Amino acid sequence: MRLPALKISYKVLILVAIPLLFEIGLVCFISVLISDSDQAMERELLSKEIILRAGMVARDAAQGAFSVGTYYYTQSDFFKEHYLNDRKSLQENVNAEERLLLKANKKDQLERLKNIRRLSTDGIEMMDEVMNDTDLRKKGQTGFISQNSLVAIVKSSRIMHALLTETQFVMRNESVYRDQYESITRKAKERIRLAVWALLLSLIMAAALAFPLLASINKRLQLVMQNTRKVPKGEALAPRLKGGDEIAELDAVFHDMVDELYNAQKMKQYLLSMVSHDIRSPLTSVQGLLTLLSVGTLGELNSKGKQRVTATEAELERLIRLTSDLLDVERLSSGTLQMEIKTMPSSVIVATAVSALETLAEQCCVKLEKELLNLDIKGDKERLVQVMVNLLSNAIKYSPKNGVIKISVERDGDMALFKVRDQGRGIPPEFQARIFERFQQVEASDASEKGGKGLGLAICKSIVEAHAGSIGVTSKQDQGSTFWFTVPLSEGKET
Secondary structure (H helix, E strand, O other): OOOOOOOHHHHHHHHHHHHHHHHHHHHHHHHHHHHHHHHHHHHHHHHHHHHHHHHHHHHHHHHHHHHHHHHHHHOOHHHHHHHHHHHHHHHHHHHHHHHHHHHHOOHHHHHHHHHHHHHHHHHHHHHHHHHHHHHHHHHOOOOOOOHHHHHHHHHHHHHHHHHHHHHHHHHHHHHHHHHHHHHHHHHHHHHHHHHHHHHHHHHHHHHHHHHHHHHHHHHHHHHHHHHHHHHHHOOOOOOOOOOOOHHHHHHHHHHHHHHHHHHHHHHHHHHHHHHHHHHHHHHHHHHHHHHHHHHOOOOOOOHHHHHHHHHHHHHHHHHHHHHHHHHHHHHHHHOOOOOOOEEEEHHHHHHHHHHHHHHHHHHOOOEEEEEEOOEEEEEOHHHHHHHHHHHHHHHHHOOOOOOEEEEEEEEEOOEEEEEEEOOOOOOOHHHOOHHHOOOOOOOOOHHHHOOOOOOHHHHHHHHHHHOOOOEEEEEOOOOOEEEEEEEEEEEEEEO
C-alpha cells in the first residue's frame, strides 16, 4: 500500500483522525446501547418485583380467607393470629404494589390495582365481621352460627376469588412486559458485543494503516543515516529522496550542506597544496639566499646590512615554521598526515627532544632534569618527539632564570605517562582546557614576546589523540605547570 505524497504530519493526522472519529462514534453508540440496556434491565427488574408483589397479595388474600374460615369452625387462636398477620401483610403488599406501578407509570395496571384495593378492603370487612362473630361465640355470648356470618363467609370467598382474578391479570400483563424488556436487554447486549468487536477491528485497521507509514518513515530515515555515515569517509551520497515530506526536505538540506562541505574541503586541499608548494618553496629559496648573504658568499655586507639580513632570516624562519604548523594542523584534523607506528623505548623520545633544546635551555639559564622509567611504547618517533619538543620549548620559554624543568616517564596502566613540570607563572583554571585549541594563548602579549601563535599545543593534542592517547595540564597560579600526555605501551614491559 503506497501512501500519497503528503507531509508526514498530514499523514499522521489522517491515520489518527479517521480511526479516532470512528472509534468515538462507536463509543457513543455503545454508551447509548448500555443506557438502553440498563433502562430495559431496570424495567425488567421492576416488572419482576410487580409480579412478585401481586403474587404476595394473592397469597395473603388466600391465606387470610383460609385462616378466617378455619378460625370460624375451630375457634383456635393460632388461626386468628395468622389471619391478623395476613391482614396486615395484605394491606402492606397492596400499598407496595401501588408504589411500584406508579414508579413504572403503568396506567392500565393502576386501574386493576384500584379494583384490587377495593376488593381487598371489602374482603377484609367481611372477614373482620366473621372474626368478630366467632369471638362472640367463643366467649359464650351467642351459642349459634349466625346467618350474617355465613353470608359474610360466602361474600368474602367471592371477593377473594375476584381479587385473585385481578392479581392474576396484573401478573400476566407484567409477564408480557418482562419478556419484552428481557428481549430488549438481550438485543442490546448483542449489539454491544458487535460494537466492541467493531471497535477492536477499527484498532486493528488503524495499526494496519500505520504500519506502512512507519515502515516508509523508517526506510527513509535509514537512507539519511547511511548518508551521514558516508560523510566522514568522504564517500558519495545516495541519490536525493523523492517526495515533499519533512524527511525529503531534511535530506535535500543535508545534500546541499554536504555539497558545500565537500567543496570547502576541495578548496582547503587546494590551499594546502598551494601553501606547501607555491608558498613554502619560494620561502625556502629566499631563506637560502639570505643565508648566502649573511655568510658573505655574494659579497661582504656592512654591519647594518648584516643586522637586517639576520633579522629578516629570523622573521622568515618564523613564517616557514608557522606555515609548517598550519599544514600539520590541517593534515592531522583531516587524517591525511601519515604516521609510521613502531615500537621504541620511551627514553629515545625524551633524549632526542632534550638534545634538540639543550642550547635553548642554556641560553635561557634553565636546567633540564630527567626522572625516567624506560618503557617500550608504540608510536611515530618523529611526531612524539615533536610533541615533547613543543612541551619542553614552552616550559623553557615561560620558566624563570635558574629554573628547573623536570621530565619524567612512568607507567599508567597500559599507557606510558610523559610529564614536563616547570616553575613558571602557571595557567589560570579557566584557560587550562582552552589552551589546547587552535590560536589560544593565556595572554595576548605571548604572541609578540614569546613568538607563539597558539598552534603548538593544538598540534600536540592532535598527534597524541592520533596515537589513542590523551593530553592535559595541571597548574596553579605562580606555582608552575605540569603538562602530560599518554601513549600506548608496546607490551607493558619495563627495561
